[in-house]
Amino acid sequence: MKKIFYLFIIFFVGCNNSNNNQITNIHSCSPSKNKLYHNKQDIIYKYKKSLEGKILIPGGVFSMGGDSNLGWKDEFPKHEVRIDSFWMDIHEVTNSQFKAFVDSTGYVTTAEQIVNWDELKKLLPKGTPRPDSDKLAPASLVFNPSSSPIPLNDMSKWWVWKKGANWRQPEGPESSIIGKENHPVVHVSWYDAVAYCEWSGTRLPTEAEWEYASRGGLENSIYSWGNEKLDDGDAKANTWEGVFPFTNTLRDGHYYTAPVMSYSPNGYGLYDMSGNVWEWCSDWYNENYYETHDEKIVVNPKGPKVSYDSNEPYAQKRVSRGGSFLCNKSYCSGYRNSMRMKTTPDTGSMHTGFRTVMDIKTSLNNE
Secondary structure, eight states, X not given: OHHHHHHHHHHXXXXXXXXXXXXXXXXXXXXXXXXXXXOHHHHHHHHHHHGGGEEEEOOEEEEESOOSTXXXXXXXXXXXXXXXXXXXXXXXXXXXXXXXXXXXXXXXXGGGSOOOHXXXXXXXXTTOOOOOGGGGSSEEEEEOOOSSOOOTTOGGGSEEEEETOSSSSTTOTTOOOTTOTTSBOOSOOHHHHHHHHHHXXXXXXXXXXXXXXXXXXXXXXXXXXXXXXXXXXXXXXXXXOEETTTEEOOTTSOSSOOOTTOSOOOTTSOOOSSBSSEEEEEEEOBTTGGGGOOSSSEESOOOOSSOBOTTSTTOOOEEEESOOTTOOTTTOOTTSTTOOEEEOTTOOBTTEEOOOEEEHHHHHHTO
């Protein structure tokens, strides 16, 4: 049991929000750098076509951070931030879009590679035993619902480290993305997302850009659609509705991921900024980062220089935002504008994807 628990700590991705104003626990490991072959003419074409699926987010000043008592301590203090205008994907990167990238480059995602133990052990306490080889085989985290209501203090009860789970087979070897070409790609690590950005001439949004865009021009709103509660009115996002992780009422129409653009967009015309899948940002995660902002207005923050999570001080983590189809008000309100998730950059899971952005200058230079 001790070894199973240890392996779960290494590979877990998710969030535990059963108590307000606490920092979540997430897994950690370390990746290898990937190299891609780039065709120059292909990239020029991609630049010219890239704005077709993007919306211009007008620059401005906003209050970044927690808007209610639902916020955790790493969402405070609330502070003023100025953001320059930028282009942003109107929806998450889809399976079809990611497949075009893989077909063009031959890229192999982190979940499709054997885990490098020599790199992984550098981030773990000295003397941590090496897992069995089968635990280091290509795999990723897949959601496993419980057969009855259970306490929400043991995340291993609803996550499985499954061999053969990856972006092509999101539920494991027996599954596929056929018929899900317009669903967001999942099981992508931060490194996979960055590689896609390099190929497409884009980049990941900063955490500040992401939150600014999610708010859609609304001031101090809790959600991307405003302050109306998630369960009131029409379905607003793809989340877990019911008793997590046991029963899902499917009020929003989907058990796992939903096709992109299935729900109404926010004020900027962006879809799925709440729910569906967590979205990688470019920033390192540091739980104390907001406390370092002494300026009256912070201009285009890029995040902390170093990562720190007191729950896992050995792990280096990147930020992800937006919540997923597994977020439930009893456990994880990740679909709030200000909610911060943190995960090691080589982690992929069944509920994590991304969207890209582009600077105004970059888009003009490549017209």
